[in-house]
Amino acid sequence: MEATKRIDKYLSGQMDADEKAAFEQELKANESLAEELALQKDMNRFLQGHRRRDALKSELDALGAEFFSQKSGKVVSMAGRRRWMLAIAATVLVLVVAWLALRPSLYEQYAVHPPLALVEKSSATANDLSMAEQAFNHGDYEKALPILQEYVAGNPTDDLVKVYLGIAKMELGETPEAREIFTSLATSTAPEIRDFAVWNLALSYLKDGDEANCSKVLRSIPADSGYYQIAQQLLERLNGE
Amino acid sequence: MNWQSDETYLKALCGGNSGVLREIYRRFAPQLRSWVLRNNGDEDDAKDLMQDALMAIYDRYCGKDFQFTGNFGGLLMVIAKRMWFDQLSKKKRRQSIRKEELYGQLEEEPELEAAESAMLEKQRMDTLARVFDLLSDQCRQLLTLFTEGKKDPDKIAAQLGIPSANAVYQAKHRCLARWKKLFYQHHKNDS
Numbered sequence: 001m002e003a004t005k006r007i008d009k010y011l012s013g014q015m016d017a018d019e020k021a022a023f024e025q026e027l028k029a030n031e032s033l034a035e036e037l038a039l040q041k042d043m044n045r046f047l048q049g050h051r052r053r054d055a056l057k058s059e060l061d062a063l064g065a066e067f068f069s070q071k072s073g074k075v076v077s078m079a080g081r082r083r084w085m086l087a088i089a090a091t092v093l094v095l096v097v098a099w100l101a102l103r104p105s106l107y108e109q110y111a112v113h114p115p116l117a118l119v120e121k122s123s124a125t126a127n128d129l130s131m132a133e134q135a136f137n138h139g140d141y142e143k144a145l146p147i148l149q150e151y152v153a154g155n156p157t158d159d160l161v162k163v164y165l166g167i168a169k170m171e172l173g174e175t176p177e178a179r180e181i182f183t184s185l186a187t188s189t190a191p192e193i194r195d196f197a198v199w200n201l202a203l204s205y206l207k208d209g210d211e212a213n214c215s216k217v218l219r220s221i222p223a224d225s226g227y228y229q230i231a232q233q234l235l236e237r238l239n240g241e
Numbered sequence: 242m243n244w245q246s247d248e249t250y251l252k253a254l255c256g257g258n259s260g261v262l263r264e265i266y267r268r269f270a271p272q273l274r275s276w277v278l279r280n281n282g283d284e285d286d287a288k289d290l291m292q293d294a295l296m297a298i299y300d301r302y303c304g305k306d307f308q309f310t311g312n313f314g315g316l317l318m319v320i321a322k323r324m325w326f327d328q329l330s331k332k333k334r335r336q337s338i339r340k341e342e343l344y345g346q347l348e349e350e351p352e353l354e355a356a357e358s359a360m361l362e363k364q365r366m367d368t369l370a371r372v373f374d375l376l377s378d379q380c381r382q383l384l385t386l387f388t389e390g391k392k393d394p395d396k397i398a399a400q401l402g403i404p405s406a407n408a409v410y411q412a413k414h415r416c417l418a419r420w421k422k423l424f425y426q427h428h429k430n431d432s
Contacts, residue, residue, distance in 0.1 A: 004418040039421060045304050046369045047388040053366070056257070056299060060292045063263060067270040068288035095267065115271030130279070137272045 003033060007040045066094060085160075085192035088114040089226025092199075107207045110234055111171075116144075116164050141168040159185055159193045167200055175204045192226070199227040202234070211238050244268055247313035254295060255303035266291070269314055273321055282325060293363070294320040300366040301359035311352050319356040323347060365428070372423035380416035387413060 009015055010023055027034050046053075095112040116136040132147035148165040152158065166181035182204060185197035198221055205214035215238055221231040245253075245261055253261035270291055277287040294317050302309045326344055347353050373381065379401060386397050394406035403409050 004421060005414045008414060008417060036421070039424065040417065042365060042369060043417065043420060044388065046366060046373065047384055049304050050370065050373075052257070053296075053299065053370070056254070057292070057296065059257075059259065059262060060295055063266045064288040064292050067266045068274065068284050068291070115275050133275055134272065137275060 003036055004040070007033075007037050010037070011040060011044060085196060086226050089195065089230075092227070093230045106234070106237065107203065110206065110230070111203050113167050136164065136168065139171075141171040144168050145172065159188055159190065160196075163193065163196050163200060166197070166204075170200065170204050170207060175208050179204050191224075195221070195225040195227050198225070199231065202231065206234075214238065247309070247311075250313045251298070251302060251309050254299050265295070265317075269317055272314075273318065276318070276322070277325065280325065281329065286325070286328075290321040290325055291317075293324055294318075297324075297356075297359040297363035300362040301355075311355050315350070316352040316355055316359070319347060319350045319352040320359055323353070323356050323360065368424055368428045369420075372420065372427050375423055376416060376420055379412070380419065383409070383412055384416055384420075 006023065010020065015023060027037065092112060092114060113136075116133045128147050129151065132144045132151070135141070135143035135147070145165070145168045148161060148168055152162055152165050155161065162181055163185060166178040166185075169175075169181070170178035179201060182197045182201035185193055186201060188194045188197065198217060202214050202217040202221075205211070205217060215235060218231040218235045218238075221227055225231070245264055249261055250265055252258070253265070270287075273291055274284065274287040277283070277290060282290075297320050298313075298316065301307065323344075326347070350356075376384075383397065383401060386400065394409040398404065398406055398409045401409075403412060
């Protein structure tokens with residue numbers, strides 16, 4: 001109690017010079033007093049800031065609900081991937097809406113790529129893949145590209161990763177090559193791969209400023225595609241601008 | 242893409258700026274999600290980790306004299322990973338993996354030390370917040386009035402029905418001492 005009182009006096013600037021000097025001298029020698037001082041400083045900080053702290057917590061809570069809304073487990077099976085892809089389509093819409101107010105070009109507004117979440121595959125490639133994943137999700141496509149290329153060469157049937165390879169190329173300005181990939185997957189029998197590829201095909205035209213072809217692809221997106229809504233929205237904006 | 246600077250992120254966290262906070266999520270949430278999903282977690286875990294890691298940065302750097310010099314995204318990720326490993330080893334979901342192996346992954350991270358300090362600071366502030374609620378109504382009001390600039394003890398005395406200014410100071414010190422005592426009791430139990 002006595003220590004609490006002295007520390008409070010010190011912190012609220014009510015000590016005179018002599019008293020303050022003596023107190024500071026004592027602090028150097030008395031570890032537990034110093035520790036109590038640190039705690040009382042934190043208590044003051046809490047009192048001054050707890051409203052802001054609570055407000056921040058609620059705000060982060062809301063943002064969290066928005067950015068982590070999908071329910072998904074580990075991405076392992078094709079069935080798992082399917083759910084994942086549907087969730088991605090929904091997320092893309094949310095992300096894009098969030099972008100609208102802020103971004104300059106239409107391409108940048110709409111090219112909000114879902115994160116690359118590769119499967120825990122064979123351990124030999126896991127490190128490389130996680131590097132590619134990190135680079136991709138950071139927007140470092142230059143770094144992600146060669147790893148994705150190598151992976152796709154070794155796993156020519158992994159169509160999902162192929163789409164991501166196409167996105168990396170598109171982001172790096174290699175749109176014709178990207179389009180080749182997207183076009184080849186646009187006839188895939190797996191609907192989630194097909195929809196994802198077609199959507200990115202549209203984006204690749206948008207990136208090149210080819211609005212006519214972009215609109216054409218967008219109009220071909222059927223109502224049962226997860227990208228239908230966003231495609232319609234983009235079409236409207238293309239027509240309006 | 243033109244992202245804001247690390248300094249802007251910290252300012253938004255400390256002072257509030259919804260647009261920038263949103264950008265923090267847009268920029269780092271995918272990365273964190275993908276890591277958590279690959280490490281035995283789910284979407285909810287990732288969401289909680291993101292929030293807790295940001296709160297830890299807030300508690301460590303906001304309203305303090307510490308200079309933030311590191312990489313915001315790096316620090317955020319290391320805090321989240323470190324927190325997740327703590328949870329995993331508590332839940333023993335990965336009995337097959339030894340603790341050292343788990344934490345060893347983080348040893349090389351330049352932000353590890355800052356991350357651990359931030360986590361400790363958050364635990365401290367969480368405990369302070371929790372035990373503050375255990376104080377009497379009068380204590381909470383009194384301490385709040387003192388920090389809200391109404392430092393005139395006579396006015397506080399009148400408002401709270403305390404007989405004198407002197408008694409207000411006595412009550413303040415009693416409340417602070419009680420709060421400290423509760424903190425020490427609970428903080429030991431937590432860690």
